[in-house]
Amino acid sequence: MERDFVGRGPHNPLERWPNGALVAVNVVINVEEGAEAAWPDGEGNDAWGEYGIPIDPAVRDLGTEGHFEFGSRVGIWRLVRLVERFDVPVTFGVCARALERNPPFAAWLRASGHDVLGHGYRWAEVTAMSEDEERADLEHAMRVLPGLVGRPVRGWYVRSFPSERTRRLAAAHPDLVYDSDAVNDELPWWTEVDGRRWLVVPYSKVHNDTRYFLAPTYATPRHFAETLIGAADFLLDEARHGAGARLMTVGLHPRWSGQAARAAAVRDFLAHVAGEPEIALVHRDQIVDWWTDLAAGGVGSD
Template sequence: MGERDLVGRAREVPLQRWPDGSLVAVNVVVNVEEGAEAAWPDGEGNDSWGEYALPIDPSIRDLGTEGHYEFGSRVGIWRLVRLVERFGVPVTFGVCARALERNPPFAAWLRDSDHDVLGHGYRWAEVTQMSEDEEREDLEHAMRVLPELVGRPVRGWYVRSFPSVRTRRLAAAHPDLSYDSDSVNDELPYWTDVDGAPWLVVPYSKVHNDTRYFLPPTYATPRHFTETLTGAAAFLLDEARHGAGARLMTVGLHPRWSGQAARAAAVRDFLAWVAGQPEVTLVHRQQVADWWTEHVPPGARPSSSTY
């Protein structure tokens, strides 16, 4: 990971439709990080991703930000679970293993569900600030804990914020992992090479993501998030109908943010919109990886040359 590719597949269309017949596949990723962030009780200081941006002296415990994360774990995750159950949609839960260890009721619910689980580290920490040994140990620790907690294999991996130059190599070296979602350089999956072997990348999105409530340009109201998501999905659908082929849209949510009542309304309204679109399907991430591996294997010719 480190060599740049500024061309990608250019105008090639690798897949006309998804195997289920849809034109647009939407993958909702719920990031479960609460309890895995840096916090004083763990001897790790304060985390900066709270509900507000007040300058807190690092030598002083930030109870406000800790409470914000606790809201996500205590309340927000269950609000999102209720929406998932209400609409009957498959969802990917990007899980930090320590967060799941500290929320046994949610861990039990996830274990009893058939939702997808994406590895998101043991701790929710910046891997670019770790040594290679530290990053490897965090990955391996998570991959020991997560399958035991959720009762099924974990095949995908992504880290907090952005990967290090070694992240993909470390993920590809783990025998249970088959893809990563650390890139934001495309919308569709693609194959790359890691140490001479093909490796699947299923890109993530920092744009169709509720972090935009806090990162400029911010959403002034949850309605703006709904409009962003429905506008993107509608555009992808129009693009596919005009020859661009199967499209993929990733939506990133966080219990501490989208689990707040007003913001959860944005998620509800987007799921309701998708439910009314017969050529748009909701999928989990492993399903996308499996479809791509089967229908667009490494070296496959595009289904049509250009659009």
């Protein structure tokens, strides 16, 4: 996989999004709870709970298991209520095993108009897998997810960061058309994988609630809200001054942003951007369709 330090340089392929917005904001809610490593599944303990206290691998970590359960029992519904309150389209990045274990949420998602981004069958580091293991996890998820959500799943991204083979394995699947494992840009870009034209819609590890736990951390949820609001305002100002249409991705997790105080940051951000006429809240499938149509017209074709 070759590195690209140039991208589009100073050029932006479009002035506004097809719906007239200067800034498109895509909120991605990561549904991972129940797909993480846990003792009942014979997989040991996971490390992404609410605290960093080291637990002997020979001892079951009931504390971390409880934090994940909070996300699926309480946190996801708090975020759902915010999504419904502000009537915003979002993307749910779903681990298939997590959805299997939460039938009420699976039923809500199936009945909703929100799009779904494949996030693995298990929530596990693909860089620790063999190629056969990573392929099997992808294929298992892509067998299960469309039936659970009642519609096609067209995009893929993995836990943390991809392996060197992740994009190749995703592009080999006939139902997938894009991945979101890149963090090297804000706008989508095209590449070629084994002769197939492939779209990359970048994700963000910065506009992401993982920053509550990764230094420098947010001392309060207000700092997260200020970060997101500041980014959206800057992108809008940038676009108004000729930089072209912008895309902002926000990553949320039910076990973290579903906590009451942290949910306030999500509420304040949604209230801010939902009231700005030149900012559009969109889902990822919409971005994919727009960029594909633009490329067909010779715009944004890279």
